[in-house]
Each structure stands twice: as structure tokens, then as C-alpha cells.
Amino acid sequence: MAGQSNHELSLFSAEELEFIAEDEIVDIVPNLKMGPLNFISGDFGPFTPQIVTQVPLWLAIALKKRGKCSIHPPQWMSVEKLSQVLETERDSQEMSDQLPFHYVEISRLLFDHARDNIPNLYMVRSLIEDIRNVRFHKVETDLEGFNGRTIAVKIKNLSAMEVNIVRPFIGKALQAFYKHDSPELIPDPERVSDRRPQVVNNAPRRQLRR
Amino acid sequence: MYGRTACQLVKEFASGDEGQLVSFNSDLFQQVVAECSQHHLELQSLIRKIQEEGLDIQTARNADHYGALIHHLALVRNKRCLMAYVYNRAETIRNLVWKIGHVLPQEIEEKLCHAEEEHFRKHSTALKSYMSKVLVDLTVDMVPPKDPYIKVRVLDDIGDGILLSDDKTANFACHSMHLLKRTDAEQFISRGQMEELTG
Amino acid sequence: MASSSGAEGASLDDYDSLIATTDVELLKRAWRNEKAAPEILRFEFHLISRVKEQIQLMEETVEEKSSGGNNPLSVSLYQMDLDRTLFLLRSYLRIRIQKIEKYMFHILKTEELWNRLSKDEKDFARTCTGDLNRHLEETVLSKLPENYQSVLKQSVISEEDDMVPEPELDTFVLCRSKEYLTGIQLEDGPADDRSKLFEMEPGVLHFICYKSIKALVESGKIDLL
Numbered sequence: 082m083a084g085q086s087n088h089e090l091s092l093f094s095a096e097e098l099e100f101i102a103e104d105e106i107v108d109i110v111p112n113l114k115m116g117p118l119n120f121i122s123g124d125f126g127p128f129t130p131q132i133v134t135q136v137p138l139w140l141a142i143a144l145k146k147r148g149k150c151s152i153h154p155p156q157w158m159s160v161e162k163l164s165q166v167l168e169t170e171r172d173s174q175e176m177s178d179q180l181p182f183h184y185v186e187i188s189r190l191l192f193d194h195a196r197d198n199i200p201n202l203y204m205v206r207s208l209i210e211d212i213r214n215v216r217f218h219k220v221e222t223d224l225e226g227f228n229g230r231t232i233a234v235k236i237k238n239l240s241a242m243e244v245n246i247v248r249p250f251i252g253k254a255l256q257a258f259y260k261h262d263s264p265e266l267i268p269d270p271e272r273v274s275d276r277r278p279q280v281v282n283n284a285p286r287r288q289l290r291r
Numbered sequence: 292m293y294g295r296t297a298c299q300l301v302k303e304f305a306s307g308d309e310g311q312l313v314s315f316n317s318d319l320f321q322q323v324v325a326e327c328s329q330h331h332l333e334l335q336s337l338i339r340k341i342q343e344e345g346l347d348i349q350t351a352r353n354a355d356h357y358g359a360l361i362h363h364l365a366l367v368r369n370k371r372c373l374m375a376y377v378y379n380r381a382e383t384i385r386n387l388v389w390k391i392g393h394v395l396p397q398e399i400e401e402k403l404c405h406a407e408e409e410h411f412r413k414h415s416t417a418l419k420s421y422m423s424k425v426l427v428d429l430t431v432d433m434v435p436p437k438d439p440y441i442k443v444r445v446l447d448d449i450g451d452g453i454l455l456s457d458d459k460t461a462n463f464a465c466h467s468m469h470l471l472k473r474t475d476a477e478q479f480i481s482r483g484q485m486e487e488l489t490g
Numbered sequence: 491m492a493s494s495s496g497a498e499g500a501s502l503d504d505y506d507s508l509i510a511t512t513d514v515e516l517l518k519r520a521w522r523n524e525k526a527a528p529e530i531l532r533f534e535f536h537l538i539s540r541v542k543e544q545i546q547l548m549e550e551t552v553e554e555k556s557s558g559g560n561n562p563l564s565v566s567l568y569q570m571d572l573d574r575t576l577f578l579l580r581s582y583l584r585i586r587i588q589k590i591e592k593y594m595f596h597i598l599k600t601e602e603l604w605n606r607l608s609k610d611e612k613d614f615a616r617t618c619t620g621d622l623n624r625h626l627e628e629t630v631l632s633k634l635p636e637n638y639q640s641v642l643k644q645s646v647i648s649e650e651d652d653m654v655p656e657p658e659l660d661t662f663v664l665c666r667s668k669e670y671l672t673g674i675q676l677e678d679g680p681a682d683d684r685s686k687l688f689e690m691e692p693g694v695l696h697f698i699c700y701k702s703i704k705a706l707v708e709s710g711k712i713d714l715l
Binding site: 324327328331363366367370371373374377378381382385389404406407409410413414417418420421424425426427428429431432435436438439440 | 542566569570573574576577579580581583584587588591592610611613614617618621622625626628629630633634635638644645653
């Protein structure tokens, strides 16, 4: 099934990333009166017309869809802030930490469901696209820098979606460096003297599989 | 060439797409099993030979010893291939419960040997038993839940008095917009009479 | 709503009861850890019991509300919250069951891992392993010469169980620490680096070999992503 994650790779599917992002808290302006909602996931409301309230994104979208509120886009989703972030990203090889972990998913959800609540929508969308590209290019360049000396990698400020894309590459790349670097892999010719078959690792079946 | 048949067997398994099974190849399987018996006979006869020559099995390092070693290694290699074949197929078969459910369609059943069908049934039972103990069905909800309602715009004049699953009736005039249950809207969307709205 | 309860030694509960995290957030964290870890982690017994209870209560509440002529909007919102929690619960349990299916022989013979299973998972693991054992015996092992009939060993002269698939603990995982951690011994890597001690700043993402941080994940100091 498309939205299921691949267990083997322990990757989160796009749907799962979105699901996690939907718990982010946003400001809404309700236009209805409703009592507090005592969910398992937390208590929200009560809702009074024109009084700003904090709710998780999934709830904000559900209410918006039903015409019961408008959503305040988060502070970072403004033309000024995003232009500044873009400039910072372009000027340095470091990843900026000014965007939340789930900025891609959050912005996408708001574009899909609260378009009319986002001032300068096209500009905002285009800036986020640009930021994504610059950041992704930086990740690619970082990956090229890996070598056998890399034992652990500090990934400063990657977002959830970037992590998801990069994860299988980094994992395999680092592992490959180990396998080639490790001295144990070179068989000691003096040790081969008994009838026991040489077992290189504990999972012979995995080797035979491919 | 020792081990070639076994290698073929394993390659056959690997040649299928991820999660796809090819038919259980009993001919090839039997051949490998027969080879194992053959290797064992040779192995035993070489060991007897060593003993008859009065040499110590543990320390003798003559041609017969190495001959026996080769048969042993070939046997073990064949065993690993056979095990890999059955084990990996079994893994794929068990995973079918998650992808397809507890009842296998015919085109898949045909590809399994009898023991494998049994194995699937037993696994399905074990899983059901676990789920009934924890009181949670694990085979549903494979994808995160979304709002059951979606916004749609009507593209054709569908008409009025349409009964929906929540017992309401709706008037689907052209260009009108509605908040509908995804399940109700699906049939109209697939016929091009409605479109899901974003924004 | 209900925040974490009592003492449980080294678990997710202790640290988070200080900041009153909801059970749903704890469940989400447990789910992410389980997804990212190559081996099975400790079963969050108390957390899961509490979550199941809350789900049951909420299911009853939603029942009452929908038949009681309550605001249908509010009912459907409660249902969505319920669905989200149910998904997390199901996914958490499912990942664990799938790990057991994949590594059943290894889990059964490794005490540390066996002790991490719930009682029901242990029953499941025993049954599955029995089934798989019989399956392999029937199709392969019974047809092989005598000294080669073991499931776990290639032959009787193997000194260890050399046919048991194990999770790869030197998988690199993405993780994040909650506190400043020092003195992490890197378990893997070029020999001259192994004596180095590593440190992690809180909140910074790291890609690191799972083996090196195994114990820290178990004690709840590091989250996997």
C-alpha cells in the first residue's frame, strides 16, 4: 500500500511524515462558539468567535474545511522571514535552524487547505521551493564529504523530509566505509586449518538472498 | 560443478520482484537434496578410507582428508541454499497476511507447496490469536487516518435528493460546493462528476 | 489530559513526567523509536495499558455523544482524535510483531531481547518459532544426512549457532539527545577512533552507529527519528 512505510528501511512514508507534522500547534480564529474538546491527545478550546486559540494543525484544518475558523500561518511563513532565511541559506554552507523540523509538511498542508489565509501566497510558496532546493543541494555536497574517517555525523538542522530522503544514503554509505576499512575482513591465512567452514558473519542467509 | 544446482535454486527465488513469489520448484529442490546425500556418501567413504589406513581422523591431512572436507563444505553450502530458499519464501509468505489478508487468492496458492500453505495458515492463526489477546486488530489502519470529510465541487448537474451515508440528502447542482464524506464522494469523483477541492 | 504515571525505573515515563507530556506524545515517541531501531525495544507496558484504557473510554464517550444528539461537528472531531490515537497504537504493536516475525530465532535465544517482549508477544513468538521450525524440518532438514539436521547450526561441528539471522546493530540511525551527553564510547569504526569518546549536544541531530547508543536509547536519553 502506498502510504505504508517500508519496514525494512524504517523510513517514514510521506503520509506518516504528514501525520506527525499535523500535531504542530497553530493559531486559529474561530467563528463559532463551542465548548472545550477533551481529546485523548490533549485539551483544546473552548472556542469563542474572534478569540485566538491554539490547536493542533489537523484540528485547525478540519475546522477550516468546515468553515468554522481561519488559520494564522506561522510566523516563519511570511515573505520577509522566508526571504531572510533564503539569503542565510545561500550565504553559508551551514543549514539554518530558523525553520521548524516539519516546515515542508506544514507549509504543504496550509497551501492545500488554507490558501486564503496566507498573504502573498505565490511569493511564499516560491520562496519555500527555493529554500528547499538550496538546502537539498547542501545536503548533497555534505554527503560527498564522507570518507572512512567519518564515524558519526552531526546533521545540523535538517528538516524531517530532508532527513527522510537522505537517511538511506547516509546509512548505507557509512556502513560501506566500515566494511572496506575494517581489518577483520582480511582473512588471516594462518588461521585456516580446520574443517569448520568459514563463516564471515552471523547471517549467511542474508548473503545468499541476493 | 558442486553447488551449481543449489545456486540456481536461490537465484530463482531472487529473480522474483520484491514480495513476488515464483512457483515452488520441487524438481530443483529434490536435485539439491539428492546431491546432499551423494556428498554424504562420498564423505563417509573417504573417512572410512582414512581410518582403514590407520590414520587419526582429527589430524590426518592427506588428499582424502581434503576430499572429505570438500564434500562436507559442499553439503553445508547446499544446506544453506535449501534453507535460504525455504526460509526466505516463508518470510514472503508470512508477509502476505499484512498485504492481502488471511485468505490467499488462488493465483498465489498455486505457487506454494503444501507445506507452505500450512505454514501460512498456522501463521495467520497465531496472528489472530495474538490480536484477540491484545484486543487490537493490527491488519487495519496501515496508513495514517485523514479527515473522513473532503470538500468537493460538483462538475455536472447530478440532481437533488441524493441520499448520503449519514442519512442526509444533498442537492448536487452544477458548480455547487459541498463537504462530503470521502467514501460518498468517491464514486462521483471517479466518474468525473465531482472534483476534490484544495485550498 | 492524562499524563504519565508512576515510577518505572529507566523508561520513557520518568523524564517526561517532569514536563507532563501526554500519553499520546509518549506513544508517538515510542512508535518512532521502535520504527527506527534495528532491534526490538522494551515493551512500554504501562503506557500501552493507559492508552488502551483511554481509547476504550473515548469510544464509549463518542458512542454516547453521537446517539445523544450532540453537536455532530464535535462528535466527528472526537472521532478523528480517536482514530489518530488508534493508528499510533496499532502501528506500534504492528512494528514489534513484524520484528518478532523477522528475527524470531534470534529473539528466542537472546535473553536481553526476550525480556523486552510483552507476555502476549512471547506467546506469539513461541508459537511462530515452533511453526517455522517444523516447516524447515519438514521441507529441508528431515531430508538431509544426520549430522546436518540442526536448524540453528550448519552442522554438528559448528561451534556456534551460525544460521540465525540477526538484526544489524551497526546500522546507522538518526537520533537526537534530550540532554548534553558525554563519554559515549563509539563501538564501531576504524580501530584508532574507537577509544575516542563522543559527545552529543541536546537537540542536534546525529547519524550514529546504533550499537554505540543502544544503552542510551533504552534509558530514554536519546530519541530515534
